[in-house]
Amino acid sequence: MKVSHIGKLATRCLAGVALLSALACWQAAVAAPWTGPVAGPAAQRDKRITFISYDLRNGGITAAYRGLFTAAKELGWQLELVDGHGDHNLIRAAFRGAVAQRIDGIVIGGFDTDILAPELPQARQAGVVLVGWHAAALPGPARPLFTNVSTAPEEVARIAAEFVINSATGPVGVVIFNDDRFPIANVKSGRMAQIIARCAHCKLLAIENIRIEQARASVPDAVARLNRQHGRAWTHNLAINDAYFDAMNVALVSQRRADIRNVAAGDGSAVAISRIGSGMSQQMATVAEPASQQGWQIADEFNRAFAGHPPSGYVSEPIMVTQAFLAALRGADIEADIPYRQAYRRIWQIRGDQAK
Template structure:
């Protein structure tokens, strides 16, 4: 199904992926028409964990967009704790907002609560709140890139690195099975690696299920155990989030495995981009979500809902970023040039800037 690295990259491009390391400059590919701004709305952003760079990055984009629309926005932090998230949901409902955005956690376990919100006239949208982008029975819309496109880009980057080194790749995958989107990414990465047909084999050595809030505690013991178990066969890591690689450098060094190459299948956090730009770590690439764009998309989809219109159908494209791509990006901003802020301002009929 994937005859070599070139085919993997071609398939990802056909899935709508903007591959920054290949020099793609896609420009705006989203909606150009929609309802004018519906001002005076109140939004609550319910974050799974503010320590997750993707979750907070989307909020910053949404916050900027709500400012243009004339909306109020509240941020509530679940702090990576189901109990805290429960408490914050009650706070969100007490604010009687026009909409609630679920930032980075599955909506499927909250169906009764979401039904209660809809009954109260509250729209609910999500970011990474379902396995795939688009509307769901529980959500006005789920904003995300396509999990398979993200996964295949990450595997393609590993394949490219393995070919450059002239050896097979032994891969450990880090995931968090609590999240449907993480499960979807992991399944797609495993399938893409198994189906790879190139001069060098991509072999999955292990899939390690480590909850994101536990990463900083788990890695110091887990990494040496993996090094002992797999030895020199372990050459690469894939992960569903950059947070794993925020906490892997010192454990790898202490285990004598500072050579293990890392590629993240999300989310393009600021720390990850700094690591890749500096070249001082072994994380060579990340599949970045266009987080600010997705924040603006959430605002636009909610504005459509307030106007009684259907979702736009737009799905943003992931960005595979390496050091060369960051060097080429204007001001190091991987989203500059995508054109979304001007496009949404035209749709909403609002003015931006001085």
């Protein structure tokens, strides 16, 4: 597993750094060279893929699908999208339907394969390739998945927690928001808790378990309760997903707690990036997945499987998004300087004029 170049730089590009030096730091980070695969099989044409999303309200899942959609067009593949709406019965039915159609591959988008335990034998018998996006605790091969595409969750958690510690100017009291149904979320939450616990001037106040899809409805009540319990000892929130902060600002302001700062350990939703860039939000940062790039990686992993090759072994690097980082980009996409499209086209032996 490769260590994140951007992750190493992230802890030095903090809110307390002067703007010009912060911009220079982030410009160096986004100019990092391609660290992904450079060799692999040529394009395997005429494949059919079904992307089963746990819930498209999760911005990371949606961005990964869009990346895969673009890559699939260039490979000449058919791609179908299913929104599971967080409903396990709907997800299982969609999976059974895809297997019955003798689809070539299925993306497990943002949920653990335990949900599909009764259906997995049929998929194996039919020879359907399964590739996950955040479908296991760690990136890489994980039965029954050919591979799981993700950044390293412990690295994401470390960057987020250290950002809170290093940017604080006094005692730190942290609440962590988690969804313990997902192995990857538990890895992030557990790692952030460890780091905060080791900090001499920090205290872990609580770990709040709220389902991601219920965050908007549940966060306001949680904020009121936490404020009653912890008062001014509560200074920061960490969360395993940006969704917890979609309703957080209003809830905090209603409790007269505009002093609390928020940092997300994933996934870098468009809404979160916009509010960070505005400078008018209490969310200081998000450790974003390069989700569009990961969509192309999903395509590449399928292509390797279809050609009889092993997984690439590549683990993409997280992107620490702050207001200074976005200012340095000057309106460009946070993945704009990552040359993944060119790299994968070279591997697949697709010229620009062949791209569909």
